[in-house]
Amino acid sequence: MDRNDVGGRLRLYRQLRNLTQESLSEVIGVTKQHLGQIERGQCNPSLDFLSKAASALDTHIASFFLGNGNGNDPVMINAHSFPENDGGVRPFSTCGLWMLSGPGGKNIWSKSLCRMLGHASVRVPSLTQFCKHLTTDEAAAFRAFFTQVLEGDVPDSMIFAVTRKDGVQRRVQAVAEILNGGDDLAETAYIIFWDMTDWLETRRIFHYTQQELNDTIRDRTAALTSAVSNAKRELELRQDAERAVNEAHAAFGGFAIKDMAYRDIYEIYPTDVADICRQGNEQVFFSGRPVRTEEWLPNSSGDRRLVSILKSPKLRSDGTVEYVVCSAEDITERWRSEEALKKAKELAEEASRVKSGFLASMSHEIRTPINGIMGMLQLLQTTELSEDQDSFVDLAVRSCDRLVRLLSDIMDFSRIEAGKLAIQASPMSLESVFDQVRELFAPFLEDSKVTLEFTLDPALPCRIIGDAFRLQQILNNFVDNACKFTSSGSVSVQAFRLPAVVPETVRIFFEVSDTGIGIPDDELKSLFDPFIQISDGYVRSRKGVGLGLSICKRLVELMGGSMSVISEAGKGTTFAFSLSFAMDSTLDHLGAADGLEATNL
Incomplete structure (x- = not known):
């Protein structure tokens, strides 16, 4: 197999995973230009590059090599060429494949595509039979998509609903790819069908959970700001009551009530505090609606305290604001407790992120060389080996599988601990x-x-x-x-x-x-x-x-x-x-x- 075939399969796997050249090159650690040259067959990829690409695309290095350019590509397999327990490269569990090999050539559905449509197998695949699983409008759109593929074009991917034989409806994305078989061989077209139903449901659950969290935070914030210390009794204020205070306010500021009458707010508090207070009052006067603020005010000892203030308008008969009633609650201790809890929560979340990041990094770093080893072992299994050598290779493959299962157990355990493992129904x-x-x-x-x-x-x-x-x-x-x-x-x-x-x-x-x-x-x-x-x-x-x-x-x-x-x-x-x-x-x-x-x- 030459580098054109390797590049073609690399591009096919990238499109199957719905990745751009920019995103894949960033994961592998190369430039977009270098990745493009490899996909076009203009340069040879290194083993380290292929190992990282296989890990990023969730496949094996062997997947880039196990083809002969004659249409017998294990990535694009027909319904009879994939034994159930071959132990080698396997098709994607949620992907179906349709192979079209030149005018009058092969027209093959993979086993995965048959299962996706609810059939055990299909004797003679056809466009008409496939469109029976689509609505009228989407069948027409797919026929246009199919016609472009037959004409040698690569149309944009399309998403549509497929109704299985048993009546269950799934959302499917179709992606086409044309592979040039060489001067003496006809072009081979592949249509890859990805069952994205479970992915869409996972995304829906994620957005729903995110909304639930936002609602919880909003409700809790509203509850914290709704309590006031003087809610059980009414304040008796005069017409200019914006300058009158009760005993609690006077005690808080260290003033005598008799000394507070008719004093301007700038005579009671420092300029910066008075400016903040007056801004809230002006907002109530202009809007005619209550305003709740949190302001830092000095107490009788000179210490600044966080105060939750509810500023409510007293309306005249014509609807204009006569004066503003302010009721306040010292929430400093509660704020300190919440800040301590917030800091503790942030530290715990950071520890969890570090742990999850370490596990993810460890899994990725270990899987990369394992993929390389597995790929080479699978290539080795395709060669002629003695009985002892075959036994040694089989033992090495099983050891790699055991290590992969161990990594999966560790990741599952981490997701369970973090509450991020969802049960699918x-x-x-x-x-x-x-x-x-x-x-x-x-x-x-x-x-x-x-x-x-x-x-x-x-x-x-x-x-x-x-x-x-x-x-x-x-x-x-x-x-x-x-x-x-x-x-x-x-x-x-x-x-x-x-x-x-x-x-x-x-x-x-x-x-x-x-x-x-x-x-x-x-x-x-x-x-x-x-x-x-x-x-x-x-x-x-x-x-x-x-x-x-x-x-x-x-x-x-x-x-x-x-x-x-x-x-x-x-x-x-x-x-x-x-x-x-x-x-x-x-x-x-x-x-x-x-x-x-x-x-x-």
């Missing part, structure tokens, strides 16, 4: 979640004496509304923990239906049990503390840092559930938790346990 299948857990751990137990069993209650609905990713993360951690501490016997994963507490919901009891070494009673209390392991656990045969169980407990609590553990040393451990899910009313119940019988792996 979307239609999900328990059977699919169980299948993915089984597929993940089956290879590791092939040569062991451990039986991995899965049981789903037939009374459970086929589809529910919940966060499938977080549920699978919880089950993965529990099963992984059980497999580590079980050398023989069984690991069992079960789900049963419980009586629902809230109508239109289903309450499910999950249980993961094993026949492993068990946990001593005196260590159960600290089992879910972060970075804590049982005393016999931190040996080379049982890898981990003690974050998984802590994350599981907090995820269950975030999802509104509860968790328990029962264990006996030498006999095994059972982790159990219950969660409530909304019902997916569009589907009927079916026997979910079908096809999930106990399997000896």
Whole structure:
């Protein structure tokens, strides 16, 4: 593959991520001109450049090389060329791909695009079939978009609604790219479809939360300025009462009431204080509406005190202001307390920002070399290797995967602590979640004496509304923990239906049990503390840092559930938790346990 192909794929990944040359070059640390030269194939990229680009684009270095220029590009894959468990470069989970290879050439939809439209597969993809999922107006706009692509142009990206086969509507962005196959090869066009529904929902929640915070701050500010010390009694003022004061005011300033009558405000306070007071009074006279201010006034000891003053107009019968009534409250101590709290809050937030920044920086700095290592290992796997060499490379890839999972656990734990981890709700299948857990751990137990069993209650609905990713993360951690501490016997994963507490919901009891070494009673209390392991656990045969169980407990609590553990040393451990899910009313119940019988792996 020449540098033109590398540059073309780099540009394609950048457009797929909706990044400009300016933003990507800033992240990588090069100039926009240098990035443009690489994308146009005018210069060769360094390994350090490709490693940073892969990290910024959330892919591997291998993604820039694994193409042969003949249309068999793994970035643009058809429905039959991507095995489910290939272990290599995988398509983006929220992106679908449509490949058009020259006049009369290939017309292929990727598996991801089929799933995006709600189909398992499509025998003969066509524009007419795709437009069936669009409204009339948006179908016409997409046909124009498609025509430009066929004519060799790259139109601007477009956003439209796609109605899946099951009736669920998703928001999708379409981006086109034309790749020149060379002098002897036809041009190949790709249309990339990004399902941006979840991203839009996340942005909506963010703006809603921001508005809620602004409203809370505004309400609290109004509450703090509404109290006055003399609210329980009325002030009896004369026509020129703007110069009259009560005993509390006189005591505050260290004056005698008899000495205050008919004195100008400039005779009572210093010029700077009097100017501020008079400005507020003038505002009330001109507007005819109350004004609340906070002013620093000297007291009888000469100390400046912060005073909250409510200036209210006394209106004549014709609506004009006759005089202004001022009621004041000394809020100095409250202000000092609030300032101390504000400073403490700022220090805490700064500490949290430093921590989050460190974790983000650490994750980025570690992921960058890992991406480089993974890319080179995957390239190495495509070469001819001896059996021992292949085993060594496979072990290195698994080690990199384990390190990436550790980084993900640390970032999840940090987001949970900061309250920034959101639980997503979307239609999900328990059977699919169980299948993915089984597929993940089956290879590791092939040569062991451990039986991995899965049981789903037939009374459970086929589809529910919940966060499938977080549920699978919880089950993965529990099963992984059980497999580590079980050398023989069984690991069992079960789900049963419980009586629902809230109508239109289903309450499910999950249980993961094993026949492993068990946990001593005196260590159960600290089992879910972060970075804590049982005393016999931190040996080379049982890898981990003690974050998984802590994350599981907090995820269950975030999802509104509860968790328990029962264990006996030498006999095994059972982790159990219950969660409530909304019902997916569009589907009927079916026997979910079908096809999930106990399997000896």
